[in-house]
Amino acid sequence: MHQHWAEQLADRVIKEKTKPYLVSAGMTTSGPAHFGTICEFLFPFTIKIMLEKKGEEADFILFADILDAFDNVPIPMEKFRKDLTPHLGKPLVFVPDPTGQSKSFGDYFLDEVKNLIKIFGVKVKVISAVEVYKEGRADNYAKLYFENEEEAKKIIEETSGREIPSDWSPIMPIxxxxxxxxxxxVTRHDSENYEYACDKDVKYTKGCxxxxxNKLTDHKYKITWRLHWPMWMDSYGTSIEGAGVDHHTKGSSWDTLLEVFKRIYKKEAPIGYRYGFILMEGKKYSKSKGLGLGISELVKFVPVEVIKYTLIKPDLEENIDINPTPQNMLRLIEDFEGAAKLTGNVDEMDRATRKRALAFRLSVDKMHWNSSFLDILLYYQIYGDWTEVAKMLGDNDGVNYLKPFIQEWIGKEFIPEEYRFKYQPAKVTDEKLRGFVEHLNEKMDALAIHNSVFEFAKTNGIEPKTMFGEVYKILIGKERGPRIGKLIYALGVKRIKEDLLK
Ligand SMILES: [Zn+2]
Structure with missing residues (x-):
């Protein structure tokens, strides 16, 4: 049996780690949230859920690394460039939020993430790096690094394959x-006090x-990234933490972390795992540039469970290519709706089916709609009345649930061309077409109607493609449209006969 990645990782935690289990994650909110941001909290949450499905308890915490330096004005903040530029080089959390909405610039984007966490139904305790340092949690580690500075430096040099500058220090004073x-x-230090100079030129800004x-206990510093990452995991007792492949390639910070645990903490490291990139139209998403529809917009078009399902389903290290066009989003919704029907024992399913079924079960507690998204969209375009649509499809809850999404599709003209239509029956004069309409009967379902178009075309020596085009034209005034059987069925055979044959 091929296990889903969440099963594999949960099993490893149970086998290799001691209780209490802690799943942790970290992120730096220096720009707008994107699909990759979702993975950063969704994947660890999925491991937590899997542990719970296996009867274990686990906590999940997310570190918001907003003590990192503000080094770049992201696109959505471009209009505030003048206000922001003087703050370049400061920790994100000490840069004022130019919009005035959040406590700081770092908090502005962290608040966006917190909102997404809520929308995605993820239960997690968010801990800001500021709290970690303020509580003094980092002090003993900084001290340890000061005392083992040569070893720490050697580890970084060996694992990164890079030469470390002579003015390197385990800490970055503020x-x-x-x-x-x-x-x-840092210019001088013993194990608890340090002197520093603010005189570096880092291209985007210069020291004063x-x-x-200062003393370490003043909490006016941050440990450098490669030593800071293992610090939080050890301090909180992480069992497992993942990161994007860029943190896990040879010479990356994960290699450093393993050596820090072994040689400085003299402990066993947490379990690490890595996940692929989210590509947008085949390109790696750039935090500062942004590309296409942002995640905060997309959740207005596509129910979050569909996005969760789409992200959880593939193999963990596979890159996921998302191109949020209407067609692609409809495909994701249909795939999800199909997965909702995969009931039964997952262990009796073939590999691909099992993957879909499990991804579905990890994404939702219950399915909120029974009729398909496309059917609701189709019926609404015909009847323009939600109550009527709910009645016709016999799915009141589902229609109510999807209504805001469909309204967004219609309002923002996100509907693919072939699904965009208006019923505008033409009087049919052509004999053959009249014959076709006449032969339809009210007992036919969508599939029977669809097949009858083919049969009628064949019997009458008409190219099926031409036939479909003609039928669309007399119904909606254009040559392409939603699936013909569904369309005629939704319009009602009785009604179209009256309208077309008058
Ligand atoms: Zn300064």
Whole structure:
């Protein structure tokens, strides 16, 4: 049996780690959320759910690394470039939010993530790096790194394959004069106190020249990334934490983390896993540039469970290519609706089916609609009345659930051309076409009607494609449209006969 990645990882946690289990994750919110951001909280949450499905308890925490330096003005903030530029080099959390909506620039994008976490129904405790340092959790680690500075440096050099500059330090002081973290360097230290100079030029900003000294217990520093990552996992007792493949390639920070655990903490490292990139139209998403429909917009068009299903289904290390066109989004919804029908024991399913069924079960507690999204869209375009649509499809809850999404599709003209139509019956004069309409009867279902178009075309020596085109034209005034059987069935045979044959 081929296990889903969440099963494999949950089994490893149970086998290799001791209780209490902690699934952790981390992210830096320096720009707008994108699909990759969703994976950063959805994948660990999925592991937590899988552990629970296996009868175990697990906590899930997410570290928001907003002490990182603000190094780039993202596109949505471009209009505030003038206000933001003086703050380049400061920790994201100490940069004011120019929109005035959030506590800081880092919080502005973190608030967006928190909102998505809510929308996606993910239960997680979000911990800001600021709290981690303020609580003094990092102090003992910083001290340990100061005491083992040569070893820490050697580990980074060996695992990254890069030469470390002579002014390297395990910590990055925050300048008391200008507030920047990107431009400082430690000039002297013992195991608890340090002196620093704010005099580095990091291209996007320059230090102010200030020289100061502090104690680790003042909490005015951050540990450098490669040493900070293992710090939070050890401090909180992480059992498992994943990251994108870029943190897991040879020479990347995961290799450093493993050595830090082994040689400095002298402990066993957490379980690591890596996941692929989310590509947009085959391209890697760029945080600062953005591309296509953003995730915060997309959740207005597509129910989140469909997005969850789409992200959870593939193999973990596979890159997921998402191109949010209307056609592609309809395909995702149909795939999801199909997976909802896969009931029964997953262990008796073939590999591909099992994957879909499990991804569905990990994405939702219950299916919110029974009729298909496309049918509801079709019926609404014909009847223009939600109550009527709900009655005709016999799915009141489902129609109500999908109504806001479908309204968004219609309002924003997101509907693919072939599904966009208006019923505008033409008087049929052509004998053959009249014959076709006459032979339809009210007992036929959508499939029977669809087949009858083919049969009628064949019997009368008409190209099926031409025949379909003609039928669409007399119904909706254009040559393409929704599936013909469904369309005629939804319109009602009795009604179209009256309208077309008058
Ligand atoms: Zn400074």
């Amino acid at each position: 300048c008391e004069e200008c507030g920047k973290i990107a431009t400082t360097r 020249g200030f020289k100061g000294k």
